[in-house]
Amino acid sequence: MAQTTLKTSDKRITGKHHFAEEWVGRIYTTLCVLFLVTTIVAMVYFVASRGLTTFFKDHVNPLELLTGLKWSPEGEPPMFGALPFIFGSFSTSMLAALIAAPLSFCAAVFMIEIMPKFGRKYLQPVIELLAGIPSVVYGFIGLSVIVPFFRDVFPGQGVGIAAGALVLSIMILPTMTTVATDALAALPSGLKEGSYALGATRWQTIYRVVLPTTLPSLMTGVVLGIARAFGEALAVQMVIGNAPFIPKSLFESAQTLTSAITLSMGNTVTGSAHNNALWSLALILMLMTFVFVFIVRWLEGRSKL
Known part of the structure; x- marks a missing residue:
């Protein structure tokens, strides 16, 4: 009887202990989520309030900012045309994705479908190692190798869209390859076995079954790579020429x-028209990041259908 009472008491103590741990975990998780949400909302509010000051305080036409061709905030009269910067960001990012996407797809197919043991053991660690290299190193290599090569082979000084896109393509390659590899690895084996049973060769199975089925996930990796390239500053700044x-x-x-932001932000006075215009450029960057996130979420939804 005493032993039964003791066991019952131990169970009650254990239950209370687990109940306390559960509530501690819930409170800690809730605080972390609230902190993240508060941080995101505060950042969005701060950038948006500073970026919109250009339009409400300095009376800059939003259409002029988005479509203007001349950037001279300190001139008389001041000009706030940001279209060259927008064009530079989109052109380098898209061209980098066009270069990196085929390489990432081929690397993923090689690691999953052709030589999985060799690819997973040697090729994947090498590709993932590229993600840990600082961007200034990429920029310095581009300035020392790619720019002189372009200068010797093509007309011009070597700096420009092509050099920036090539550097960015190497930087976003690990992201795109990792997403593509995970997508191919998650493909049900029954699809490939059914294709083989119908008499298809390995290559026919890859480009008629594997790649079409995983296309939404592959495009997710491409969009993530574009978002990564769109927000890169230092490496591109070193090789693009900054004109x-x-x-x-x-x-x-x-x-x-x-x-444009990194080169000028330290040389402007807080609250000036030039400084507010740079915050407007930051607002454009933030909005484009949200667009990329929404595209990724949409593609993820398509891949689950």
Whole structure:
């Protein structure tokens, strides 16, 4: 009887202990979520309030900012045309994705479908190692290797859209390859076995079954790579030339939104029209990030259908 009472008492103590642990975990998780949400809302509010000051306080036309071709905030009269920066960001990001996407798809197919043991053991660690290299190293290598090569082979000084896109393509390759590898690895084996049973070869199975089925997930990796390239500043700044004009070729100097902000933010006075215009560029970057996130979520929903 005493032993039964003791066991019952132990169970009650254990139950109370588990109940306390559960509530501690819930409170801690809730606080973490609230902190994250508060941080995100505060950042969005801060950037938006500063970025919109250009339109409400300095009376800059939003259409002029988005479509204007001349950037001269300190001039008389001041000009706030950010289209060259927007064009530079989109052109380098899209071109980098066009270069990196085929390489990432081929690497993923090699690691999953052709030589999984060799690919997973040697190729995947090498590709993932690229993600840990600082961006300044990429920029320095691009400035020392890619720019002189373009200068010797193509007309111009070597800096420009092409150099920036090539550097960015190497930087976003690990992200796109990792997403593509995970998508191919998660494909049900029954689809491939059914294709083989119908007499299809390995290559026919890859480009008629594997790639079409995983296309939404592969495009998710591409969009994530574009978002990564769109927000890069230092590496692109070192090789793109930083000229606030729309280039006529891939080998002419240009400038991106991120490089325009980093080059000028430290030389402006807080509250000035120039400083507010730079915050407007940051607002454009933030809005484009949200667009990329929504596209990724939409593609993820398509992949689950």
